[in-house]
Amino acid sequence: xxxxxxxxxxxxxxxxxxxxxxxxxxxxxxxxxxxxxxxxxxxxxxxxxxxxxxxxxxxxxxxxxxxxxxxxxxxxxxxxxxxxxxxxxxxxxxxxxxxxxxxxxxxxxxxxxxxxxxxxxxxxxxxxxxxxxxxxxxxxxxxxxxxxxxxxxxxxxxxxxxxxxxxxxxxxxxxxxxxxxxxxxxxxxxxxxxxxxxxxxxxxxxxxxxxxxxxxxxxxxxxxxxxxxxxxxxxxxxxxxxxxxxxxxxxxxxxxxxxxxxxxxxxxxxxxxxxxxxxxxxxxxxxxxxxxxxxxxxxxxxxxxxxxxxxxxxxxxxxxxxxxxxxxxxxxxxxxxxxxxxxxxx
Amino acid sequence: xxxxxxxxxxxxxxxxxxxxxxxxxxxxxxxxxxxxxxxxxxxxxxxxxxxxxxxxxxxxxxxxxxxxxxxxxxxxxxxxxxxxxxxxxxxxxxxx
Numbered sequence: 001x002x003x004x005x006x007x008x009x010x011x012x013x014x015x016x017x018x019x020x021x022x023x024x025x026x027x028x029x030x031x032x033x034x035x036x037x038x039x040x041x042x043x044x045x046x047x048x049x050x051x052x053x054x055x056x057x058x059x060x061x062x063x064x065x066x067x068x069x070x071x072x073x074x075x076x077x078x079x080x081x082x083x084x085x086x087x088x089x090x091x092x093x094x095x096x097x098x099x100x101x102x103x104x105x106x107x108x109x110x111x112x113x114x115x116x117x118x119x120x121x122x123x124x125x126x127x128x129x130x131x132x133x134x135x136x137x138x139x140x141x142x143x144x145x146x147x148x149x150x151x152x153x154x155x156x157x158x159x160x161x162x163x164x165x166x167x168x169x170x171x172x173x174x175x176x177x178x179x180x181x182x183x184x185x186x187x188x189x190x191x192x193x194x195x196x197x198x199x200x201x202x203x204x205x206x207x208x209x210x211x212x213x214x215x216x217x218x219x220x221x222x223x224x225x226x227x228x229x230x231x232x233x234x235x236x237x238x239x240x241x242x243x244x245x246x247x248x249x250x251x252x253x254x255x256x257x258x259x260x261x262x263x264x265x266x267x268x269x270x271x272x273x274x275x276x277x278x279x280x281x282x283x284x285x286x287x288x289x290x291x292x293x294x295x296x297x298x299x300x301x302x303x304x305x306x307x308x309x310x311x312x313x314x315x316x317x318x319x320x321x322x323x324x325x326x327x328x329x330x331x332x333x334x335x336x337x338x339x340x341x342x343x344x345x346x
Numbered sequence: 347x348x349x350x351x352x353x354x355x356x357x358x359x360x361x362x363x364x365x366x367x368x369x370x371x372x373x374x375x376x377x378x379x380x381x382x383x384x385x386x387x388x389x390x391x392x393x394x395x396x397x398x399x400x401x402x403x404x405x406x407x408x409x410x411x412x413x414x415x416x417x418x419x420x421x422x423x424x425x426x427x428x429x430x431x432x433x434x435x436x437x438x439x440x441x442x
Contacts, residue, residue, distance in 0.1 A: 030380040040378035042422050051430045053438035063434070065427070071374035072423060078367040319435050323428060330424040332368050333417045336361070340414055 007033060013238060013300040018288045026069055026303070054307075059229075061318035064236075065306045073233055073306045079325040080231040082219035085124075086315050087117040087138060089212045096209040101200040106208070109200075110142075111224045113170050114193040114313040115214055121185070125215045134179035138190055138214035141176050144168055146202035166202050171195035173212070193314035227321055229311040235301035237281045243296050245273045253293055256286040279307070356402040357409035365389065369397045375423070376416035381407050
């Protein structure tokens with residue numbers, strides 16, 4: 001009985017000990033455990049797998065994936081960060097830049113601005129193609145000159161009052177349609193996601209006149225192409241009290257965990273601790289600093305329950321990003337399957 | 347984008363332009379196959395983006411078979427995950 005429980009624990013919990021983490025790797029491969037059916041079974045996977053959406057806001061999405069393995073969950077996370085394509089400024093043609101910001105710094109900053117353009121409408125640029133066609137390039141123009149304000153008060157020192165256009169924001173970038181883009185995208189409005197990104201500061205007489213080409217790229221090439229502010233996951237915490245904990249010990253226990261995790265109930269006049277919501281815990285392992293409590297609690301994580309948190313930069317909504325990431329993984333598999341088939345044909 | 351290794355049932359595939367993203371998930375799917383005796387992958391050098399993926403099968407099964415099955419299974423998993431995710435999103439939005 002105890003042995004059975006031990007294997008259960010080894011199979012589906014990652015245990016956080018005082019000085020290390022145990023049972024980290026997945027061990028449920030066929031042949032490891034006698035009596036367990038571990039071979040891959042699509043039907044069993046489909047029965048056990050579920051996705052629960054917890055919270056969705058404009059740019060963030062928090063959802064749970066239950067019944068999947070670390071390798072695949074990590075693959076989705078890696079693809080979200082580095083392989084979902086977006087459009088970003090790649091080439092900056094500087095016609096005039098008399099500002100304090102150097103050309104290359106200005107170009108670097110322009111590249112990092114997220115552009116609200118659906119990358120699925122565009123193609124990748126062919127390698128070696130310097131010009132860019134209308135199917136793979138978006139052209140933006142930034143033309144701004146700073147002037148002195150003749151109506152300003154004599155002694156004012158507020159730059160907003162003294163000068164016109166002294167702050168260059170991303171809202172000053174305008175889309176210049178190439179070729180037949182006006183027909184291809186009649187009601188599209190390509191602009192940076194945020195209007196208030198400060199690009200440079202100017203003083204009277206300085207001007208910036210640049211033309212920018214946006215291309216489609218992936219985060220692996222340059223981080224400016226990454227569509228997520230961040231995409232991360234954590235495993236669902238699982239706190240078990242090995243013995244009933246009462247009175248003062250219960251109070252200390254409640255303080256050891258994040259608020260809301262442990263609640264104290266009054267049973268028969270005594271205060272008894274109970275695990276209310278393990279999900280909220282951030283596992284600071286404060287329990288292990290208390291000699292009396294550290295052997296009464298088991299801190300673990302559920303091995304196949306992933307709490308994903310995806311925050312998009314605003315180019316695409318986060319649920320679209322997750323769908324695209326899954327499709328990209330499918331595309332990779334398909335590519336190798338095609339290769340295999342074409343090689344074995346010969 | 348791939349080349350084969352040695353004979354019959356122990357083969358090392360060299361997958362170009364790949365890294366842990368596909369390597370680890372494919373390794374997991376191939377390990378779930380009871381005919382596979384050994385499956386592993388490694389990245390030869392972090393500057394080059396290619397992985398060595400080795401499969402050794404029990405018995406006389408040619409090693410390409412578990413590779414193909416692993417890829418198909420992974421596609422099946424992704425398809426199911428995609429469907430479940432989109433259904434859950436729709437339900438979540440409907441009941442909001």
